[in-house]
Amino acid sequence: MDKGELESKIAELEAQEAELRFPSFSNTEAIALGAAIAEKARSRSQSLTVDIRRAGQQIFHCALEGTSADNDQWTFRKGRAAERFGHSSFLIGVRLKLVGLGLEERYGVNPSEYSANGGAFPVVIEGTGLVGSIAVSGLPREEDHALVVECIREFLAKESQG
Numbered sequence: 001m002d003k004g005e006l007e008s009k010i011a012e013l014e015a016q017e018a019e020l021r022f023p024s025f026s027n028t029e030a031i032a033l034g035a036a037i038a039e040k041a042r043s044r045s046q047s048l049t050v051d052i053r054r055a056g057q058q059i060f061h062c063a064l065e066g067t068s069a070d071n072d073q074w075t076f077r078k079g080r081a082a083e084r085f086g087h088s089s090f091l092i093g094v095r096l097k098l099v100g101l102g103l104e105e106r107y108g109v110n111p112s113e114y115s116a117n118g119g120a121f122p123v124v125i126e127g128t129g130l131v132g133s134i135a136v137s138g139l140p141r142e143e144d145h146a147l148v149v150e151c152i153r154e155f156l157a158k159e160s161q162g
Helices: 003-019 027-043 069-085 089-099 103-107 141-160
Strands: 049-054 057-063 120-125 129-137
Touching (some): 069 089, 120 141
Antiparallel strands (some): 049 057
């Protein structure tokens, strides 16, 4: 991507974060959302690991057929980045690409503990702020991100209908 494409992608990702905020996020809601993500991936025959954390606690974790312990590590590292920086791991990665730096160079964080690849999205509660992360691993980074966004959007729409 050239500079203009990166800037356009950043604007798109920032708009997603502004849109996809939760009115609440209980353990029950986290489990329901995690199950919905896993089921959508399973129905598409996608090998995926899903990890949802709130306030430092792992609330939901599911590893579909075809995944490995590597996917567990990817969800953990991507989720940590989303929680530390308050942005999707994909947005963090695109911003870093725009300035030509990696996480370690820019922020001094260990890349074995954080990842700026797509697939983790911050859980932000309206009026409260950042409380956790939703992370997936198994698809190419942009597809991981797109799946999480799609499922959050569907979950929030269903929740708003009662």
